[in-house]
Amino acid sequence: MAFAPHHDLIEELKWRGLLHDAMPGTQDLLNREMVSGYVGFDPTAESLHIGNLVPVMLLTHLQLAGHRPIALVGGATGMIGDPSGKSAERNLLDEETLQRNVAGVRKQLLKFLNFTDGANRAELVNNYDWFKGISFLQFMRDIGKHITVSYMMAKDSVQNRLETGISFTEFSYQLVQGYDFVHLLKNHGCKLQMGGSDQWGNIVTGTELIRRMGAGEGFALVAPLITKTDGGKFGKSEQGNVWLDPQRTSPYRFYQFWLNVSDEDAKRYIRIFSLLSRPEIESLQQQHDGAPHLRLLQKALAEDVTVRVHCREDLDAAVAASEILFGQGTEDSLRQLSESDLLAVFEGVPQFHISEQELKAGIPIIDLLAEMTTVFPSKAEARKMIQGNGVSINKTKVAAIDLMVNVDHLIAGRYILAQKGKKNYYLLIVG
């Protein structure tokens, strides 16, 4: 039976801004047969972060086009360390951490693809499974023999490290990753490797190894590095990395991250990170240009990504929280919330506990924010911020520096909402 892709993947990726480069022949291959393609994920942490979402999207689009995605967790490569983009040798992760990371990443990847139905159902593999049976000598003889040192030296990832130093371990990395490709081609019929553009060098070593080992032909496709228009690094918020793990980055913060993207970035990101169709996106963009203050693009983007990474309920809660915190929220509307609603809204917000005794006596605002809690690192800073009109209690600006906070400020009997600037909330709980 002749294979027909659901659509031209390369064209789709191009339009979405997800295509940086592809090896010649890749497009033909994709339009000719059902292709298995893989992406590798390094278990450098227990959770993926939103930067990893880009290669995840490549797999997702691969599957949507009717091809078969393979997600690889680098249990073996993670033991070596990829020198790409690193300016210095890294410490090796201990095995226990590595195990935990592999398990964490694995679990997250399962969410994004269809692993159960259809001929093109996804597959999840761990390269440790095939590397654990290969001895060092075997590797040197069977694999290392095919690639020359000068070939390996020519890679940017290695070149950039010649001055500062690179261990043999990291130098060898590309061979290890390269062999993954050979293995997947032989055992899973996987002809395509995808990844971020920083992986191009490693991927090409793989296709080269395939050719020289006479294993057939490998193809490659990489996505561009995601940037921010203002030059900052993508994927960082004030709180640091934006993780997929709700324990590390709450769904609320996650949602807020996308909602806060600039107009320029939103136009690019919605193509890259959402699964909305081209007509939907184009229509949204048009509406957005007509009424930019409504931020339809950001909302659609945030909604789509939050639902896929977390779930519909988490999105609803995040939207509700955002509504209260940034909408027409006033002290009155806050006071009308029930305790359970309040807790739901502030689930992802940092919380502090304070004693009822002290509150009854009244606590100077400065002490409350800098001493009893760590909203501010020092009293001086708290004082300056209050004087600069940057602090609110229960959505009401603190005007007096010597404000005494007492039981009258409690909401729902035991909460106080402290706010630093416009976007930073803290929930103080009595008891």
Add this chain to the structure above:
RNA sequence: GGGGAGAUACUCAAGCGGCCAACGAGGACAGACUGUAAAUCUGUUGGUUUCACCUUCGCAGGUUCGAAUCCUGCUCUCCCCA
């Protein structure tokens, strides 16, 4: 081994005996304007019991009424010659 230069707050970078908690730039945070955007403007960017006091200028001592600034030793970095 010989000679030279340097180490200042998140980063870069002034200061070279008192006017220095330390110019300036970047970054970060906040305020105003907006749209929880961008740009722009403004403020803050050691601590405290804040009109004053205390701890900071690689580390340890010393000179001096007084040191980031001068002297001695130590540690580290960079450059030149062997």
